[in-house]
Structure formats: C-alpha cells, structure tokens
Amino acid sequence: MKSKLIIILSSCFIAFMAILTIYYVLKGDSSRWQVASGGILISALPLLLLLPKIKNLFPTLLIIGYFIFIFCTVFLGSIANFYINVKWWDTSLHFYKGMLVGLAAISLYGLLVPESAKSRISKWFIFLFVLSLSVLSSVIWEIYEFIGDHTYTHTMQRGGNTDTMTDLTAGFIGALFAAVYSITLNKK
Template sequence: MASLFVFYLIKGDSSRWQVAIGGIIVSALPLLLLIRKNNPFNLPIIFGFYLFIFCSIFLGSIASFYLHFKWWDSTVHFYKGIYVGIVGITLYKLWIPEQARNGTSRWILFLFVLSLAVLAGALWEIYEFVGDQTFTHTMQRGGNTDTMHDLLWGFVGGLIVAIYSFVRKQKV
C-alpha cells in the first residue's frame, strides 16, 4: 500500500492515493498486534484480515473491480461477514474462561457472533459513506440500494458462522 501511495501520488491520481493511505492505516492494525508480546490472534486470522484488505482496497477500489464486476462488492461483504464471525468465535474463546463457556447458552454465542458481524457491516458502511463525503466519491455508487445489499450479504456471512457456532457448541 505504501508503494501504491507513492506511485499514485506521483501520478497525480488523488482518488487512488487517498485509498492507498486508508490501506496503510488499516494494514497497520495487525502489525501493531504483532509488536505485542501476547498477540491474541493466530496467523490464519491475521492472514484473513490482509486478504480482506487486499480484496476490498487494492482489487476493489484501486484495481476497479467494484466497477468492472458487479458481484465483487457483494462477495467481499459476504466474506467480511464470515471473517468477522470467525473473529467473534476467537474473541469468545479468548475472553470467556473455559468454565464460564461451559455454562453459556448456545444462543448467547450465536447472538454474539451474529451481532459482531452485523456491527462490522454497519461500521464499514459508515466508513464508505464518510469516504464518499470527504475523499473518493466512488464507494457507494448504488446509494441506499448498495448499502442494503452490502448489509444483507454481511449478515448472511455472519449468519452462516453463527449457525456453525450454535451447532458446534455443546448444549447447556
């Protein structure tokens, strides 16, 4: 992302270098976790985050996949719902001691995972809206229809992982 920032800055493409700055900022988050001595996330979680950043920021915005492939946006939001749901299960296992997990209802885990995925979708849509109002003007070309499709696909991805967590958790 740093090299793309420099490339598009020199080229004078203000929309793309601003997107690259956003990519630099969000890509730094897992790197900050790696600096910690007790990183709570495993490598597949971190790799999944970078896959999301690559697909949404680089391929989606910079390489214009969002403009050329109508299905790309929905696919990325679906993946994000699945990814955040998996992160939700990881956080549940990290934050809740095993003795407490054994006494926790499957419905609580289901609702936690689904709610986290839906929250991530809402926050992403806020990010897209603010980005369009301030910098790019290309993130929500479909307006409210695009926003609702994005939220629904993120919900479906999160729902799949929430159902998985419900089925896998022991009955209380």
C-alpha cells in the same frame, strides 16, 4: 511462527502499498494514492497482535484471511477498479467480511470468556454474540461509506439505498454462516 508470518505479511503489504502510494502521487492520481496510503495503515494493524497482552488473540488462518481481505478491497477493489468493473465484487466482499468478523468474534469469545464459565453459556447466546458483532461491523462500514460520500468521495455508495441494503444483507448472510458455525463448536 505466527509472529514471523504477521511481520512478513505486514511488511510485504506495507511495502506494496507504499510503492503504490508513491507511484500514484507521481502520476497525480489523488484518489488512488490516498487509498494506497490508507492501505499502509491497515496493513500495519496486525503488528499490534505482536504486543504481549494480545499475542495469541486470533488464529493464523484468520490473520491470513484479513490480509486476503485487504488485498481484495484496497488493491483489487479500489485501485484496480474491481468495484466498478466486476459487478459482484462489492457484494462478495461484504459477505466475506461478515464471515471474517464472525470468526473473529468466535476467537474473542474463546479468549475473553473464562473456561469455567463456557460450560454454562448457551450456544444460542454465542450464536447471537457472533451474529451481532459481525452485523454491527457491517452497519459501521455502511456508516463509514455514507460519511465518506457526504464529505469526500461521492463514489462509495453509487447504488444509494439499494447498494447499502445489498451490502448489509450480504454481510448478514456471511455473519449467519459464522454464527451457525459457532453453534457446532459449543454443543450445549
């Protein structure tokens, strides 16, 4: 079931982004066709979850959450201009990403830590792991925006330091929600 869902969602998103890429190339909109072509790549990433060694890495809801994130960032945010026209869009997605990566961290913990060791690991260690991994993703994203602005687009951090700090704060709050949730999963 999960494999079919990944194939269907990835295929639909790849096709959608490919159509948008062609449309914007023909229209001569270099910014949007490049975003859409990047959308093809990130839509294909979940197909890696079909590899035997990592087949059950993430729960189905987390995979669906990833596709919601792609749609909201790539299509609505960048192509449909929600980042420009909807004032709260960017901050909301940073919050969502903070939670999404935090939930992915919980899944990674569950997969990578042997069952025999889980009973000896403090819930506060898990809290810090989830929080740290999620906040790190926010920092890496802001570095990506900074490099992108200085080498290509000049539009990712329109608000400068205020945009960066707001994004990091929203990502941190989303991460905090996921980290608090991780405590409820481990009663130790």
